[in-house]
Amino acid sequence: MSRTLLAPLPRTIKDIQGYHLVDIDHTIFIETPNPPADYSQAEKIKEIVKKRWSIEWQVEVGRREITPGKSVILRIANNLNPVHPQGYHLEITPDSCLIESRTNTGLFYGVCTFAQLLTRLENFIPCLEVNDWPDFESRGVMLDISRDKVYRQDTLFQIVDWLASLKINHIQLYMEHTFAYPSHPIVWQDSSPITGEEIILLDRFCRERHIKLVPNQNSLGHLHRWLKHPKYAHLAETHDVFSVPWGMKQGPFSLAPTLKESKEFISGLYDELLPYFTCDEFNIGCDETYDIGCGKSKLEAERIGTEMVYLNYLLDLYQIVKQKGYTPQFWGDIILKHPTLISKLPKDMVALLWGYEAEHPFEIECKAFERSGLPYYVCPGTSSWNSILGRTSNCTKNIQQAVKHGLTHNAKGVLITDWGDNGHWQTLPISFLGLLYSACCGWHFEANSGIQLPEALSVFGFNDSSGELGKIAYEAGDLCLLSGYTLPNSSPLFWLLSKSFAEWRDEKIISADRLLSMLEKLDSFEEKLISLKNPSTSLYIREFLLSISMAKHACKRGCYIQDVTNNIGMLSQLKTELCGIIDEYQAIWFIRNRPGGYKDSVNRLIKLFSDYY
Secondary structure, three states, rough: OOHHHHHOOOOOOEEEEEEOOOOEEEEEEEEEEOHHHHHHHHHHHHHHHHHHHHOOEEEEEEEOOOOEEEEEEEEOOOOOOOOOOEEEEEEEEOOOEEEEEEEEHHHHHHHHHHHHHHHHHEEEEEEEEEEEOOOOOOEEEEEEOOOOOEEEEEHHHHHHHHHHHOOOEEEEEEEOOOOOOOOHHHHOOOOEOHOOOOOHHHHHHHOOOEEEEEEEEEEEEEEOOOOOOOOHHHHHHHOOOEEEEEEEEEOOOOOOOOOOOHHHHHHHHHHHHHHHHHOOEEOOOOOOOOOOOOOOHHHHHHHHHHHHHHHHHHHHHHHHHHHHHEEEEEEOOOHHHOOHHHHHHHOOEEEEEEEEOOOOOOHHHHHHHHHOOOOOEOOEEOOOOOOOOOOOHHHHHHHHHHHHHHHHHHOOOOEEOOOOOOOOOHHHHEEEEEHHHHHHHHOHHHHHOOOOHHHHHHHHHOOOOOOOOOOOOHHHHHHHHOOOOOEOOEOHHEEEOOOHHHHHHHOOOOOOOHHHHHHHHHHHHHHHHHHHOOHHHHHHHHHHHHHHHHHHHHHHHHHHOOHHHHHOHHHHHHHHHHHHHHHHHHHHHHHHHHOOOOOHHHHHHHHHHHOOO
């Protein structure tokens, strides 16, 4: 049997001689302590069979007796190998399909694997035996909904359902200002925020799929959308310019950590947010706080050190969160700058170790957290933000390094992040490669690190049996390599599309020959996409075509700047192209996303018109 029919690939899979014929003569037996609670698993199987073959299978409760016909058995077995609580055993013979586990969660994952076989194969399923369990207790995804793009509720349901089929069991929505806090409407009124009721429904939807929906609220930095308002301005560390690793940044950005009012403000947010979630873990953020010590906390930072100001604030938040009954997670980047301080953190905090480049020093940083005894997750990224088409090689290497060293050094989990910096221009399917690959590697690294990703992406990401869409996504994500140079957390094409002509005068730019080669490659991708006819992939194709158009426009801007084409009429052509891109950008935005944030995002494209007049 082709192993690409499954994702993630199981830990062990053994082929057995023979086939199981999917026909009308089947009964699904639920042999669990609480059959009604597990009926949804039987229902999932029933729905696939009915949709594919118009066959109606019956469901019975209790052990199967010797009766005519074939069976599918869903069983909780306390003495089962594997013993892992998320493990399962799947055995397909000519007469029966047995899925069993020690837990309901393991049973769910066994059904996910069986469902993939039913969905991808014809009605002759090869007989086989699978014993499977994950490397990591927690395998998560964090989706950014604070950089303009807030997904519609139906989009979130679709994403969750897909991630559950890949055995993801932890989801976070990264929030700065996009929850509808009842006491703070001025902050979220134009962002189409997630409401409390929507969280309740999404939380229930996740739990039905054995996923924890983990609350998330950045609680120190990245709060400029709050602090820009007069009501909250006094809480800011500084409103002046301050230094960051990539240049200078204009405040406000972080709360003033030495102010009592800052902690009271954050505690109030927690009181309004947390009751809508059933999960008792909580990501409090606290990353990239480079302005600490530049304003209101300057005197205290001079007295005890900036790192101690940060640590004291983090410990104060820990106490607040614990008193509310939650286990705090926090981004580990700041504490890693002073690794001796890690030992001062309570051992029931969870550090989130993030890094997004292929060569990020995960080995060194994982060792630091392992020595401290502090639980931690490794957090690679999809490499999709600031890229237009993604960065395939960087993404896969980044995930491999994170998972490999996390596994070696006892990380608690994997949490892949999908950010939306600078307008969240990447369309949703651009992120699928990283999300799928992380789910597979986080389940079992040895079996999945070398998975045939283009094929798996087509089948399990885009439902494209031709294999073409996954191949295009994979190859287009490496278009940035043709540019001749690399940039951290971004693709050079992104900056060609987002910086004005004037901003490029004194900066390095992709050579004309390389730009023309990239345009030729983009034309070939566009031609292949247009030729694909599968109705089930039509939205994905449309989203990829938009991304291709944006990348081509970036290349043409680069060519114009270098005067390598006949510039007569070129500006008029660019202006016409940009009008079409913006029209399609708007149409696609509203298919998957809420209206709030659209104006800010599209205005980054609209400003390019100033170059064309």
